[in-house]
Amino acid sequence: MGSELAVNRVSPGIPLEDDPDDFVGYELLIDFIKKRALHQLEGDIIEIGAYMGRGTAKLARFARRYGKKVYAIDVFDPGLDKTLSVSGxxxxxxxxxxxxxxxxxxxxxxxxxxxxxxVTIREDSRKVSFPAERRFMFGFIDGCHQQEYVENDFYVIWPHLVSGGVLGLHDYRFDDWPEVTKAAHKLMHAHKREISAAYEIEGKYNILSLLLVKK
Ligand SMILES: C[S@@+](CC[C@H](N)C(=O)[O-])C[C@H]1O[C@@H](n2cnc3c(N)ncnc32)[C@H](O)[C@@H]1O
Structure with a gap:
């Protein structure tokens, strides 16, 4: 199923840092946030799937300048994620x-x-919810790559994303995790009236992230 929304490619305008423990290239996300002045919006940043925290720290350094927080969700136990990639x-x-x-x-x-x-939340993302008044201006999902988790993680963030805010999905296009692509298309279709634009950006390892701008 297609998303019915055009997904436009953003060219990464900056070089990637040589940081072997950042698996995304978070500086590209921060550059995207800066160029669209998302830091001028109300709300904090949220990340699901913090892993070694290299991206969390980069987001926090940026957020600190604007008096904003980063909420980071992870189970911090590598053995818990038994998801099998296409290559087994x-x-x-x-x-x-x-x-x-x-x-x-x-x-x-x-x-x-x-x-x-x-704000570190050491929890399975399926168990996380926020009070109605919590606001985010940028969210990034890179937790469990099963479709039901990606969908869960979207709904952890989307209701709290402010107008003009952006939700990113890592592995939107990456052969190892086709369920992320499936979930992304389903979510884009279900929420197409709430999305003003969709972009894809290529980060580390030629992996594409999807970036959805909320109306
Ligand atoms: C691909 S790694 C994230 C990499 C990170 N974004 C980076 O580039 O440094 C996925 C992370 O999601 C976490 N994770 C997997 N399933 C999860 C779940 N159900 N709830 C919370 N975190 C989960 C794992 O512990 C792992 O740290």
Whole structure:
């Protein structure tokens, strides 16, 4: 099923930093936020799937300048994610491999310890909800790549996203995780009247993220 919304390619306007523990290229997201002046909107930033916290720290450094917080959700236990990729590799095994023996939580704490504007939520994203008054101007989803989780994570954020705010989905187009693409198309179709524009941007490992602007 197509999304019926045109998805326009954004060319990454800046080079990617050489940071092996950032698996997205968060500076591209921050550049997108800056160019659209999302920091002038009401609300904070939220990330689902913080992993080693390299992106969390980059988002927090940016958010701090505007008196904003970053809410970071993760279970911080690589063994919990048993999702199988198309090539038959378990997500948790990939997380373990890149950790190279480090504890995920310890790596996250090390990356983020300089920031007092991060709210860490150590929880399965299916169990997370926010009070109605919570507002986000930017959200990024990179947690469990199963369709039902991607959909869950969308609904954790979308009702709290302000008008003009942006919700990003990592792995929108990446052969290993086709369920993310399926979920994205379903969500774009279901919410097409609430979306003013959709973009895709290429980050690390040639993986495309989807960025949805809320009307
Ligand atoms: C691909 S990694 C995130 C990488 C991170 N965005 C980065 O680039 O550094 C996915 C993360 O989602 C987390 N995760 C998986 N399932 C989750 C769930 N149900 N709830 C919360 N976090 C989850 C994993 O622990 C892992 O840290």
């Amino acid at each position: 590799i378990k997500a948790g095994d990939v997380y373990e491999a890149f950790l190279q023996g480090r504890s995920m939580l310890a790596a996250y704490q090390e990356s983020t310890r300089a920031f007092d504007n991060i």
